[in-house]
Amino acid sequence: MRILVCVKRVPAPGSRINVTPDGDAVDTAHLGFTTSPHEECAVEEAVQIAEQHDGEVTVLTLGPAESEEQLRYAASVGAHNLVLIPITEVDWDPQRTASALTTAISGIEAADGTFDLILFGNESADTGGFQVGIRVAHALGRPVVNGIKGIDLADGAASARREIDGGFEVYEVPMPAVLGIKEGINLPRYPTMKGRLASKKAEVSATAVEAAAGGQTRVRLHRPLEQVSETVILGTGPEAAPAVVDLLEELGVLS
Amino acid sequence: MSLLVLCDHDRGTLDEASLEALTFGRSLAATAGITCEAVVIGAGADTATALLAAHGAQRVHLADHDVLTDYGPEAWGETLTQLVRSIGATAVTACGTDRGNEVLAHVAARLDEPFVANCTDIDPGDAWTMTRVQWGGSLLEDATLDAGTRVVSVAHHAVEPSPAEEPGEGLVVPFTPDLRAEVARTVVKDRVVLTQGITLATSPVVVGGGRGVGSEDGFAQLEDLAGVLGGVVGCSRAVTNNGWRPHSDQVGQTGTRIAPDIYIAAGISGAIQHWVGAMAAENILAVNTDGEANMVAKAGYAVIGDLHKVIPAITEEIARRRG
Ligand SMILES: Cc1cc2nc3c(=O)[nH]c(=O)nc-3n(C[C@H](O)[C@H](O)[C@H](O)COP(=O)(O)OP(=O)(O)OC[C@H]3O[C@@H](n4cnc5c(N)ncnc54)[C@H](O)[C@@H]3O)c2cc1C
Numbered sequence: 001m002r003i004l005v006c007v008k009r010v011p012a013p014g015s016r017i018n019v020t021p022d023g024d025a026v027d028t029a030h031l032g033f034t035t036s037p038h039e040e041c042a043v044e045e046a047v048q049i050a051e052q053h054d055g056e057v058t059v060l061t062l063g064p065a066e067s068e069e070q071l072r073y074a075a076s077v078g079a080h081n082l083v084l085i086p087i088t089e090v091d092w093d094p095q096r097t098a099s100a101l102t103t104a105i106s107g108i109e110a111a112d113g114t115f116d117l118i119l120f121g122n123e124s125a126d127t128g129g130f131q132v133g134i135r136v137a138h139a140l141g142r143p144v145v146n147g148i149k150g151i152d153l154a155d156g157a158a159s160a161r162r163e164i165d166g167g168f169e170v171y172e173v174p175m176p177a178v179l180g181i182k183e184g185i186n187l188p189r190y191p192t193m194k195g196r197l198a199s200k201k202a203e204v205s206a207t208a209v210e211a212a213a214g215g216q217t218r219v220r221l222h223r224p225l226e227q228v229s230e231t232v233i234l235g236t237g238p239e240a241a242p243a244v245v246d247l248l249e250e251l252g253v254l255s
Numbered sequence: 256m257s258l259l260v261l262c263d264h265d266r267g268t269l270d271e272a273s274l275e276a277l278t279f280g281r282s283l284a285a286t287a288g289i290t291c292e293a294v295v296i297g298a299g300a301d302t303a304t305a306l307l308a309a310h311g312a313q314r315v316h317l318a319d320h321d322v323l324t325d326y327g328p329e330a331w332g333e334t335l336t337q338l339v340r341s342i343g344a345t346a347v348t349a350c351g352t353d354r355g356n357e358v359l360a361h362v363a364a365r366l367d368e369p370f371v372a373n374c375t376d377i378d379p380g381d382a383w384t385m386t387r388v389q390w391g392g393s394l395l396e397d398a399t400l401d402a403g404t405r406v407v408s409v410a411h412h413a414v415e416p417s418p419a420e421e422p423g424e425g426l427v428v429p430f431t432p433d434l435r436a437e438v439a440r441t442v443v444k445d446r447v448v449l450t451q452g453i454t455l456a457t458s459p460v461v462v463g464g465g466r467g468v469g470s471e472d473g474f475a476q477l478e479d480l481a482g483v484l485g486g487v488v489g490c491s492r493a494v495t496n497n498g499w500r501p502h503s504d505q506v507g508q509t510g511t512r513i514a515p516d517i518y519i520a521a522g523i524s525g526a527i528q529h530w531v532g533a534m535a536a537e538n539i540l541a542v543n544t545d546g547e548a549n550m551v552a553k554a555g556y557a558v559i560g561d562l563h564k565v566i567p568a569i570t571e572e573i574a575r576r577r578g
Contacts, residue, residue, distance in 0.1 A: 015549035016527055017394050026394070037492075037509045095369055123356075123372075125508070125528075127396075128389050130351075130372040130408075131360035134328075138364035143440045145328055146357045161447075162353075166454075169326070170445040183509040184502030187495070215369035219397040221389070229555055234540075237560035238568035244540065245572045247556060251538060253460055253484060253516050254573065 001055030001153075003046040004108075004115040006101060006133070007039040007074065009067040010126040016223070023220030025090045026126070035070045038121030042181040044188040045151060046119055047078035053153065056080050058115070060104060062087060062097055068204050076191035076199035083108065084206045091127060095214025098135035103209050105136065114176050117158065122146055122180045137178035145171045146180030256289040257342060259316075261335060261349035261358060262307060267299040272350035274310050274416035279409040280348050281311030281419055287379035289345060291423065292316065294338055294430075296331050297323040301427070308425025309418045316342075318430040326354065327442030332361020334432040339366065339404060341430070346379075351408040363406040371400055373410040383407075391508035392531045412535075453487055455504065460486025461515045463506055463533070466493040467522020467543065467562055474500065476566045477521065483573050489513060491523050507532035521562040525550030542566065 011031045018027040035043070046057045058081040059074040061067045071082040085104055092100070109115060118140075120133030130146075137144030149168070150161035153175075160171045160179055173179070191199070234243040248254045260280040262273035277293060284291035293312035295303055297319060304315045318334045335358060339347055347362060349355035351373040363370030375395070376386040383400040388410050400407070455461065462481040464474055474488060481488050489506040490499070506513055508528040518536035523529060525541070525548055533539065541554035542562045551557045558565050 013393075013528075014526055015524070017390060019394070093369070098364075126390060128373060128391065129370075130356035131363065131370050134357065134360040135364045138361070143329065145441050147353045164353075164446075166451060167446060167448040169443045170447065171441055172444045174440055184495075184505070187498055187502075215401040216371050217399045217401070219384070219399060222395050222397070224392070224395055229553070231541075231551060231554055232556045233546075234556055234558050235560075236558070238564045240558040240560065240565065241568035241572040244556075244558060244565075244569050245576060247540070248484070248517070248573070251517055 001050060001053040001117070002058070002113060002115045003050060003055055004058045004060060004105065004118045005039065005042045005046045005074070005079070006118070006120050006136075007043065007059055007061050007070055008036045008121070008124045008126075009033050009061065009063045009070045010036045010124065019221045019223065023222060024218070026221065033066070033069065035073060036121050036125040037183045038123070038125070038181055040188050041183050041185050042119040042121055043074045043077065043079060044186050045181060046117070048186065049117070049151070049153065050078070058083060058108065060101065061085070062092065062100055064088070071204055072199040072202060073191070075202040076195040077189055078195070082202055082204045084204055085209050086206055091218070092211070093214040093216050094129040094131050095135065095216070096211045098132045098139070099211040100209040101132065102136050102139040103211065104207060105140065107207070116175045118142070118176070118178045120178065120180050122182045133178055133180045140178070142176055142178050143173045144178040144180070145173060147182055148179045149182050149185045151179065151185070256345045257292050258284040258287065258289055258346040258348065259335075259339060259342070259344040260291065260293045260312070261347065261355065262293050262295050262303065263349075263352070263354055264295055264300055264303050267302040269303045269306055270352070271416065272352050272355065272411055274306075275411065275414045276348055276350040276355070276409055277307065277310040277312060278416045279414045281423070283348070283377055283379060287346070290314070292342070292344070294318060294335065296334055297325070304425055304427055308423045310416070310423075311419035312423040312425055314424070314426045314428050316428050316430045318432055320432050320434050322434045322436065322439045322442065325443040327438065328357045328361055329438040329441045330434060331358045332365060333434060333438050336362050336365040337432045338430055344404065346405040346407070348407050348409060351410050355408050359406050359408050366404055366406070368402045368404050368406055369400060370406040371398060372408050374407050375410050375413040377407060390531070391528070393508070393527045455487055455489055455506070455511045455513060458487045458513070459516045460484040460519075461489045461506070461513050461536070462486055462519045462521070463489040463491070463523055464494060464521050464562070465491040465523030466497075468494065468499070469522075471499040473563065476563060476570070480519070480566050480570045483570055486515070491526075491529050520550050520554065521566055523550050524548050525553055
């Protein structure tokens with residue numbers, strides 16, 4: 001079983017997201033970085049599937065050279081092969097990203113064989129384009145379903161569950177297939193000390209890929225208007241309880 | 256020249272979100288000087304026609320085919336792509352729901368055009384310029400779109416749906432796509448209905464706990480308060496990451512968006528990714544030991560103190576007053 005997971009390195013902002021003065025990018029001067037949460041779960045899912053089906057997990061990312069950090073993290077929790085498509089810009093637009101990923105995937109598959117399963121995050125945490133996995137699947141001629149929160153494999157098909165209001169939908173997708181994963185499909189493991197050490201030595205193969213820019217162009221980023229409210233402090237400690245219950249009565253939520 | 260609005264329905268009952276897309280679409284079409292047309296896919300859709308016309312659809316394309324027994328991203332994407340080509344639509348839109356964004360991504364891939372997801376505002380000039388949401392709503396991006404066919408979704412809840420001042424003609428036009436059997440591979444095979452009472456997304460009261468709750472067992476006090484208020488418990492990602500609560504309880508960008516009458520956020524610092532999921536709450540009461548916490552600053556009301564003392568005291572006070 002060959003599984004590929006495409007991940008994205010994203011900043012991890014705290015109480016607010018600051019933008020650089022030119023509005024080109026998120027100001028990451030004081031921020032750490034992480035793997036976009038849906039993709040962190042996709043990596044975990046791939047590793048679990050590989051453990052059950054004697055598989056091999058490759059993790060691919062398109063991003064700045066520093067994205068190696070996210071690839072190594074994936075290795076520390078069980079991924080086997082790491083591939084980086086380095087870019088120098090802050091971000092590539094979704095069409096360009098999809099096209100470069102498709103080229104890279106086709107190259108890997110030509111050398112090492114088809115991936116039975118390719119996992120993406122449902123959408124990237126930062127730019128939220130909701131399309132890269134679908135574009136890649138279309139280019140590769142493979143079935144794709146987004147929003148997946150459960151996978152069972154049997155007889156060359158993936159039974160995939162997608163949450164909807166009040167239940168879920170079930171898809172039976174023949175492999176090779178592409179799935180867009182949502183956080184909540186599993187609880188990602190933490191790396192072990194051994195995993196961490198091994199990941200430091202893991203090989204990252206970097207391949208530059210060119211791709212033409214698409215038709216969506218960023219002009220600038222800005223923060224939405226914030227509703228500034230004065231906080232009413234109802235009190236300190238348990239003595240505040242009567243004031244809280246007065247408020248609940250006033251708001252009519254106690255009836 | 257036309258703007259095609261994808262409308263979603265469940266066996267004839269229109270999805271509210273489609274009316275948001277149509278409300279947005281008809282004013283966009285008017286500004287762009289093109290007609291606004293709706294498309295509904297699959298059997299049973301004809302009952303929705305009157306409502307679509309009332310919301311401004313000049314034409315309602317009813318697409319049907321044997322393969323379209325239920326929702327399927329590839330089947331819907333292929334159907335919509337063929338319709339766009341057949342009527343020469345210059346733009347296509349949908350509400351930015353799971354399905355809306357998914358189908359439009361398929362359309363864009365097939366047309367080899369850009370797809371701009373989750374717009375809140377569009378100015379249709381020679382090149383379209385738009386504002387769209389990033390980070391699940393924490394950040395906005397101004398962008399330009401250079402495309403033959405414009406494929407854009409409108410962010411869910413960005414527009415209030417309303418009937419058009421002048422209803423559309425609502426002329427019904429049947430459409431039969433030419434679908435290869437292959438696209439059936441991603442059509443929904445089965446549905447599992449989970450009977451739920453009040454859900455996190457719809458509950459009028461949510462009692463949320465964060466890392467400050469300290470443990471899985473610590474949530475019992477929050478359960479008690481939620482119980483007496485007829486509400487449900489929610490949590491932050493720090494909590495789900497620790498395995499204290501299931502992910503279905505998580506509020507935020509990668510969890511559930513809540514909109515209760517009151518959200519009691521205990522031991523939650525108020526990171527931006529949590530806040531976007533909670534900001535639609537009518538009222539927020541923060542309970543935190545740290546008076547400087549972002550959640551305290553953003554909330555309408557706050558109690559400064561240890562949640563393990565404050566939360567039970569509130570539950571007891573309610574019991575006392577109820578006698
Ligand atoms: C891409 C991305 C997506 C994310 N999506 C989500 C999401 O959907 N939802 C989400 O919640 N987070 C999300 N996060 C994580 C988010 O950034 C924060 O890390 C997380 O919300 C913090 O959870 P917390 O407030 O419980 O913990 P902390 O930030 O550690 O805050 C704990 C708070 O508890 C208070 N406290 C401690 N003890 C007590 C006590 N005894 N009584 C009262 N108060 C106490 C502290 O003062 C503090 O304010 C996301 C992050 C990223 C990068």
